[in-house]
Amino acid sequence: MDVPKGNADSADESITILFTHDLHDNFLPFEIDRGQGEVTVGGYARLHSAIQEQREKDPDALLVDAGDFAMGTLFQTIYQTDAPGLKMMGQMGYDVTTIGNHEFDFRAEGLARSLRAAKDSGEELPSIVASNTIFPTDEDGELPDNIKALKEAMNEYDVKDYMVIERKGIRIGILGLMGEEAAGNAPMSGVTFNNAIESAKSTVATLKNDEKVDLVIALSHSGTSEDPSQSEDELIAKKVPDIDVIISGHSHTTLEEPIIIGDTILGSAGEYGEHLGVLTISQNENDKWTVNNYELQLIDDSLPLDSEITKTIEEYKQVIQENYLRQFRMEFDEVLAYTPFDFTPFTELGIDQKEEPLGNLIGDSFVHTIQQLEGSEYEPIAAAVVPVGTIRNSFNKGNITVSNVFNVNSLGIGPDGISGYPLLDIYLTGKELKTVAEVDASITPIMNEVQLYIAGLSYTFNTNRLIFNKVTDISLQSQNGTKEEIDDKKLYRVVGGLYSVQMLPYVNEKSFGILSVVPKTKEGKPVTDFEDHIIYMNDHQEVKEWYAIANYMKSFEKVDGVAQVPAYYNQLKDRKVVVHDASIFAILKNPNGIILTAYGIVLAFVGILALLITYIVKRRKRKKGTAV
Structure with a gap:
């Protein structure tokens, strides 16, 4: 050598x-x-x-x-x-x-x-x-x-x-x-x-x-x-x-x-x-x-x-502008908005199970951009799913540029062969929407990277309840806070990035077969090819996750010509309410079907055990009687 x-x-x-x-x-x-x-x-x-x-x-x-x-x-x-x-x-x-x-x-x-x-x-x-x-x-x-x-x-x-x-x-x-x-x-x-x-x-x-x-x-x-x-x-x-x-x-x-x-x-x-x-x-x-x-x-x-390094970097920026950003009609250092507050730092995201304003903003951006693109043909979106694992950065107080936004959702590539995961839509039943919330509540402590931020839902869960039975309350919730009961049998439109939505079927595996989520077409048939459900800006251009965020930023109210991130995103909106109630009543109340089945199995086991003990006791009494 x-x-x-x-x-x-x-x-x-x-x-x-x-x-x-x-x-x-x-x-x-x-x-x-x-x-x-x-x-x-x-x-x-x-x-x-x-x-x-x-x-x-x-x-x-x-x-x-x-x-x-x-x-x-x-x-x-x-x-x-x-x-x-x-x-x-x-x-x-x-x-x-x-x-x-x-x-x-x-x-x-x-x-x-x-x-x-x-x-x-x-x-x-x-x-x-x-x-x-x-x-x-x-x-x-x-x-x-x-x-x-x-x-x-x-x-x-x-x-x-x-x-x-x-x-x-x-x-x-x-x-x-x-x-x-x-x-x-x-x-x-x-x-x-x-x-x-x-x-x-x-x-x-x-x-x-x-x-x-x-x-x-x-x-x-x-x-x-x-x-x-x-x-x-x-x-x-x-x-x-x-x-x-x-x-x-x-x-x-x-x-x-x-x-x-x-x-x-x-x-x-x-x-x-x-x-x-x-x-x-x-x-x-x-x-x-x-x-x-x-x-x-x-x-x-x-x-x-x-x-020399600075010169090379500037040359690369020009190549990026010409070969990538131009097709989105955006510029590398273009200021999209100003945020008067810090979002949770990236290093702290996902450490705790809780609602995150940044997750809310990203989910809302998906809904806003699709609604804007579809116009009069817009079909309501019930939920937008954002896993913490796809968030790669955060926003600090100050100007937010195109480069900053890209860094927040930079992962992946689409079938178009260019950088960025595209958005797509699928349909889930109301029961499956509830299951997605339960996945967030129950599996996140085991695999923190799967923690979800879900725009369109409001749910409460108790960390002390049994696994797969943590969610105690859930409803649809509009951006203005209006809540609506979920119909278990109805199909609801759900959006997310290609990677995120493709992961939904793995719920069955990660929950040991106890939970099930099957992404469906509008007609209710199981999705066989997720790429068929990608949302496009035109005949050929995919709507990228990062682009949806950048586009949403531009829609905010302007001050002196600069869009301002609203105070709405400096507050929690009851989209994910986490409680830690260890009381017996809180732990056992309102059991779902999964836990009722588990309770039934336990009770059946206890019943069989009681019969077995009774049988053994009777046999021992008979033996004593015979011996006498």
Whole structure:
């Protein structure tokens, strides 16, 4: 194997590893609230300045990334044609990255096109390592066309299972891993992934025994968790002790101090390029690597803007304007509205089960935009479903631009092949509408990412009631607060994003077969192809989720020519009322059909048990009588 070398020849010096992960195309700075007011952080122009500073201290510093470099801002809209993330990483001098689950957001074909676009550019690019990716064959043993295209593109890019880099006379082996939870978040990738631990064991053995490396670094898109059983990168460290350093991506974790497991050093630098991780290590007398220095350098306005990176970003913005935004008649930095208040920060969304004004706004925007498009032919929408997992950002007090709105609902791609999930409609019975609310109440504590915000419904649930029987009151609710009883047998029109609505049939699986939701056509027949129900702006253009929000923003009342987000969205509207009543009466009152069935089973069991006990007692009495 060809081994890229550094400048120094001595092995006496320490090794510096600069690292990022979960950049998600955040080319531009953004604001965060650190409790003492908002500060501006991130942005590749300043990130590059930090990288240059570190490399002035150590020209042989290794610069790596642990995946999810793409998807999250308007820059993703040219992912397939221009590969801005990879090319920008090349310009900033990254040595190696790995592929995260979001690199598959546009499916295998999208990743293949992106890799080819990057390679065809002729620009400097980072190497890519992906150690546990598998290309499945069909029943005839052949690769499907989309997987064949991806495999060929990865070969052309020269994606490797691992690579070896030499710095300061030290051979460094680098592998890339996709964790189980991350792989589950790429259901449309078309590829599969070997178990990360088993793959790491095999690759590390090759690096140690065949490549004779001195230092092993895993770029792991697996993540950490407060639950030890779910903290995949910590489990990898325990099971594969010959890994010296794990750069942990996927969970967006910010580790102010490294996690040390045995002799393995685990670092994580947060998200979106807010920090540059800096890890300096050296070998001790036992040839084990130990930490000399670990820090997360904040990328803020104390750092200068690199002029070349800034120029490149502006060029990409122009490409986005021409190739994507123009068809929506919007501009990148166009101000859509002003909000006089902060919405719940993105980092706090979904942590608790509760109503969220941002979820209300998004759901209302879907209804408003469809009503506007359909005009006199508008058919009333009963509910608009917004899962917390599809919300990727929030709004801070101040101007809201097209770019800001896109960042809030940036996920996915439609059949039109362009960025953004489209809206679609299906029909549910009133009983199924109630079931959707019960799913939110009962399954969210198990899988927090499925928490729902549902415009058009008002429901109350008690967290202390039995699972699948938590909802105690539910009705239709108009935006002005008027409530209407739900007819269990009536079909109601429901809208949502393509991903969200496609997930509804999985209610049966997630509820162990107890609950059922079957999306239907207007005629009441089960939906067989969700793409047939996409809503269009014209003959060919899909209504994207983000566009509905942007369009709704424009409809707000204006002050000095600028639309103002109304105070309505700074308040709760009783769309989701959560109570925590532990009294026996509150827990047992108004049982639904599911729980009545369960009660019946329990009572039947108790009855059978009582009969059995009675029978045993009688037999014992008979035996005693016989003995006498």
